[in-house]
Amino acid sequence: MKLYALLYIFLCYSGIALCQGLNESATIELGPKNLSIDQPFTISVVLRDAENRPAVLFPEIKDLEKRSKSATSSISTVDGKKVVIQTITQEYYASKPGNYLIPKFTITVNGYRLHSEETMAVFALGEAATITEREASPEAQGNEFQSINEAVFLSVLTDKKTVFIREGFALRISLYIAENAPVEMEFYRFNIQLQSILKSLRPANCWEENVGIEEIVKRKIKIKGKNYTEYNMYQARLFPITTENIVFPSIKLDMLVTDNSAAVNVEKKVVRTFRSKAMIVNVKQLPEHPLRDQVAVGQYTLRETLSSTLVYPGESIRYMFKVEGIGNIAAIPAPAVQGNSNFDIYPPEVSQIIKRSYQNVTGEKTFDYFVVPRKDGTFPLGRYFQWVFFNSQKAAYDTLRSEKSLEVKGEDYKLANLSLTGSSGLYDNIENLDSSKRGFDYKKILREITNAVVIVLLITLIWVFRK
Structure with missing residues (x-):
């Protein structure tokens, strides 16, 4: 009987602690399951009462390709209390129509493990777009890549060369490797290198809005008719707050490359450095207006x-x-x-x-x-x-x-x-209102009751052991 009592108390304690933790943590939300081929299947993590956006690693899904990531923050006031909701969303694209199994998976957020059950996503061929059109990357069609002939190159790319003050533009850092490149390589001390790269690239005269990339996202694209894999390392939207032109200097990235040229069946790994081209974004002042510096x-x-x-x-x-x-x-x-x-x-x-x-x-x-x-x-x-x-x-x-x-x-x-x-x-009737009455924080009350129950269970557990 004592063993059953201990087991019962342990299960009650674990269940209450788990429910309390999950209630204050996050939830997983899946997007629509019936999609056209040009639409993404989405997985979102929603955090309530979260001022800061945590790092979230989304799962790899077989036959689906990770693409863009977005972050949405909602700030409102309810009954005089500030309410913040953070939503982080990952997009997954299919390469061809069909039924794709989304297996059950787990995402760890703020120390809590969130679970999602198995489901099915159905991608149908859309009428307005074809797979070939969607695979073409907008960045890859620009003039920036017209002179590229290398099998491997590092790129710092913006979507605009000239902007008005306080107008947003995109910044993207990626490494491109051709599918037929005669080399094998892997990232080398990447986190340390990325921090150094961002320190030299981030302009002091810009407001930055970024999604946050906790992992290198790769995708297949075409550049001048050749197949490349893009390894996206960083992306953000920047808003210049002064009229000073924004200079992005040349950056370097060291990669660990496997060298097979020394001898037959002998592999040697060497560090090879890739450099990007420097570039400038021109910033224009707004036309004359009494509110020019405020709008x-x-x-x-x-x-x-x-x-x-x-x-x-x-x-x-x-x-x-x-x-x-x-x-x-x-x-x-x-x-x-x-x-x-x-x-x-x-x-x-x-x-x-x-x-x-x-x-x-x-x-x-x-x-x-x-x-x-x-x-x-x-x-x-x-x-x-x-x-x-x-x-x-x-x-x-x-x-x-x-x-x-x-x-x-x-x-x-x-x-x-x-x-x-x-x-x-x-x-x-303001004089008749009783300002001494206090509002009730039901969430706080529930938390205190839960803590009290947990304490009682712990005391009971100690008492059973002593008996």
Whole structure:
């Protein structure tokens, strides 16, 4: 009986500890299972209440090729508490249509082991794209590779040669090895070399948004009709914050190469150095404008919502001004709000969602306002809410203005009459509110109860041993 009691206590303790750890850790989410050949199967790790993005190594899947990786962070405020959600996503592509088995796998995140069960992904041949078109790499078609004749070469590549200040561009570091290259090689002290490379390449006058590469990602591409394998070591989006041109110096990478030339059946490994070409990205100043040094640069659109279009003076409403698009989302400033005597406009709650990938940094930033009208009338909100930015695609300034209109009916707003009229103003009955009451953190309470149960089980375990 004592053995069964010990076993029962141990299982209860292990189950509770495991559930508590997983509750505070991460979850795995799989993307759609039915796909066309030009679409990726995705595996995502979602972390809640995580300020920092951890390193995540995704599994290798037979017959599927790892491609782009993206990281999305969502920051919002719920009941006055900051909520952060990090999502890290890995894409997998198929080389031909068919059914692909995704075996069960385990991902370790922040010391916790997350499990995913076996599933099946189905890739069908799409109508709009062919396999040949998808295999062609956009980078490999540029002028940068037109003069390349080497079987092995190191490349530092950007997707733009000229940008405006605060406009994003991509940086990519890769080693290319031809399929028919007459050498065998392996990476040599890679982590040490990569840190040295990044130290010399990272410009001081740029804001960096990177996905984070914890492993070398390889893929098959064609360059000038020849088959190469690209070993991607680093990629990021950079946003210049000054008009100084960005210089990327030549970098070197040492590889361990197997040399068979010394004697028959005798292999000798030697260190061979590969160097990239230096390159410059030119940075242009924005055209003259009163807000030239303050505006965001990118491609943006406005989405807005108004909790009610018809209110009485003194009645509070919520107005959401959401900027979404391509650019440095984290650095987006709040819209310019025109001061006036018609409204009380309170500072907004700000939330944002940012998706980082090699192709772009996209997302949205939301400004949630409380607005209290003072007078009756019809008020186009475009007079009060507007946001100026520089459209990098059009190379011109643009303005996002509210298209909402608010109708206010009733007598002029008079602060002294609020308690008598029974209006639903923002500060009605504030003197009757009990500010001494504390809110409940249910997650904290559950954690404390769980810890108490664990302690009781441990005490019971000790008591059983002593008996």
